[in-house]
Amino acid sequence: MGRSPCCEKAHTNKGAWTKEEDDRLIAYIRAHGEGCWRSLPKAAGLLRCGKSCRLRWINYLRPDLKRGNFTEEEDELIIKLHSLLGNKWSLIAGRLPGRTDNEIKNYWNTHIRRKLLSRGIDPTTHRPINEPAAAAGASSQDSIKTISFSAANSKEEDDDDDKNTTAGAGSLIITKEDHNSPAAERCPDLNLELRISPPYGQQQDHHHHHHQDPLKTGGIRDTSSSSSCFACSLGIQNSQDCSCSSGGSSNPGYDFLGLKTGVLDYRSLEMK
DNA sequence: AACTAATACAACCGCCGGCTC
DNA sequence: CGAGCCGGCGGTTGTATTAGT
DSSP: OOOOOSSOGGGOOOSSOOHHHHHHHHHHHHHHOSOOTTTHHHHHTOSSOHHHHHHHIIIIIOTTOOOSOOOHHHHHHHHHHHHHHSSOHHHHHHTSTTOOHHHHHHHIIIIIHHHHHHTTBOTTTOSBTTSOHHHHTGGGTTOOOEEEHHHHTGGGGGTTOSSOTTTSGGGOEEEOOOOOOHHHHHSTTOOOOEEOOOOSSTTTTOOSOSSOOTTTSOOOEEOTTSSOOHHHHTTOTTSTTOOSOOOOOOOTTOOGGGTTTTSSOOOOOOOO
16 A cells, blocks of 8 residues: 655755754754654744654764774674674664664665675674585574684674673673574574673663664563573564563673673663 | 866665553 | 554665775
8 A cells, every 4th residue: 555755755855964954953952852753843934844853863963972993892892782682783782872773774784794704704694604504503403502603703803892891791701592582593502691781871871762663661680590492582582583571670680791891881871 | 268077065764673552 | 343644664765975996
């Protein structure tokens, strides 16, 4: 069924935003907050569609954006999160305060992909390129292995890594069970029995997105001593992947990627 | 200095899922 | 309960900038 366009194309500007449009958008959101994107353009006097306004605000105008180059720590964090989550840019962005999904996506496609390729690592699978993907895939599913992230990024060790730049990420030991999670497919060697716990938001009671966001309702953690499975952690406890009956819970010991240790600045995004 | 290729990144497009009526 | 609306996401494109020749 055809859907009505989000805006009347005939009367909307497209392309790069002008300074004046930016100013209008900023002024409006300062005054009224991020309300209904659909009605915002008209209310703000912008000849843009709501989506365009939202994108401009989220990706560019928001005052809490970090901007500037990605740090080595951020690089490694993105790589590790991507190895777990795949192209879930919004989830990855949820772990990188001040960074947007769009920014991370672009950065991945331009910088990190190349970086991994130069290390001989397939940026999609996070496996060594010369290793046949098929062999690595289904056949190994039943085997249980225990590896660390640093193993997953084996080639990194000689250059900048093994220093566990992301505050202990390298020490995260993951044991694999036979889950069909995307991450498990992507990293067949990884035992992804991880848990999700509040990143930096839940404790601080802020909501960025209203809808499901596993990493926003939970961080990834080692589950060896706790009660819910990776599927639950990803918010899919009703799925067949769920191997437990818990609905997920807080774990005070959580420190995936050193998020609690303050190595990275996991402040609130101040978003509503 | 001029041209071309490569790169970076802002913005758009189409789809999806949750919510509302 | 189902259709439609809306916000959000991921993939892709367009264009400005930079590097190379």
